[in-house]
Amino acid sequence: MLRTAFPRPPGDIGNPETFRGRMLREVVEDATVARVMGGDARDPALASAFVAARDRLAAQGADIVTTSCGVLVLHQDRLRQGSPVPVTASALLQLPRRIAEYGRVGVMAMDSAGITPAHLEAAGAPADTPVVGLEDGDELHRVLRANSPDVPLDPQRAEADVVAAGWRLLAAHPGLRAIVLECTNLPPYREALARATGLPVFDILTWLDEVWAEADAAALPA
Numbered sequence: 001m002l003r004t005a006f007p008r009p010p011g012d013i014g015n016p017e018t019f020r021g022r023m024l025r026e027v028v029e030d031a032t033v034a035r036v037m038g039g040d041a042r043d044p045a046l047a048s049a050f051v052a053a054r055d056r057l058a059a060q061g062a063d064i065v066t067t068s069c070g071v072l073v074l075h076q077d078r079l080r081q082g083s084p085v086p087v088t089a090s091a092l093l094q095l096p097r098r099i100a101e102y103g104r105v106g107v108m109a110m111d112s113a114g115i116t117p118a119h120l121e122a123a124g125a126p127a128d129t130p131v132v133g134l135e136d137g138d139e140l141h142r143v144l145r146a147n148s149p150d151v152p153l154d155p156q157r158a159e160a161d162v163v164a165a166g167w168r169l170l171a172a173h174p175g176l177r178a179i180v181l182e183c184t185n186l187p188p189y190r191e192a193l194a195r196a197t198g199l200p201v202f203d204i205l206t207w208l209d210e211v212w213a214e215a216d217a218a219a220l221p222a
Contacts, residue, residue, distance in 0.1 A: 001014060002031045002032065002033060002036055003028065005149050006143055006146065006147050006148065007151075007153040010188065012188060013187070013204055013205070014184070018187070028046075028049045029049075031049065037111065037114050047078045047079075050078075058084045064086045064212055066208060069183075071115070071182075073119055073122045075089055088207065090204070092123035094210070095129065098178050102178040103175075104173070104175045106173055106176045106179050107132070107181075108165055108169065108182065110140075110141060110182075110183040112135065130172065130176065134183075139161050140157075140158040141161070162192065163192055166196055178201070179193065179199055181203035187205050
């Protein structure tokens, strides 16, 4: 996990109540929001810190490892190499599957500028995949950027931000057939977005369910 201080309501990947089973956490102290979202995202030292956290989680008994930020798709290959357990760094990794199922798929991120062609390429997705961010919203983007336990989050206003971003995405790309939420702070609002847009919406939690089921199936005796 990134080192953060903002509120994490149920449904957020950093809230233990989000998961049915036991959740193990390792915070990568050098992985701040500013660093991961900025020019240091590809720093090999940052990747090494996440690999070390992966190994600690596996040693504690983790069955599958993920991260708390979708832009870490840039490090998926490094995290997967030599891992004793399945690793999926980002919800973006499901894009090829969703595109095969639905056709044109859009992405919702916290910052639209944070999802570059390099991120999409790392996920195996087309460089022209539509992306919308929440930077024009009034609540969620502001609270996450403040990154402080003293800045509360209004869930209703945050939901309104997500729905409004969904409408902007559809207005700009009316042929979309599904939406993938890159940001791991967005799953609390997935159902509201699906209701508002009428489209299937996928996120890191739905993706983890798929990866986990496939890992279990692969472990069954032939």
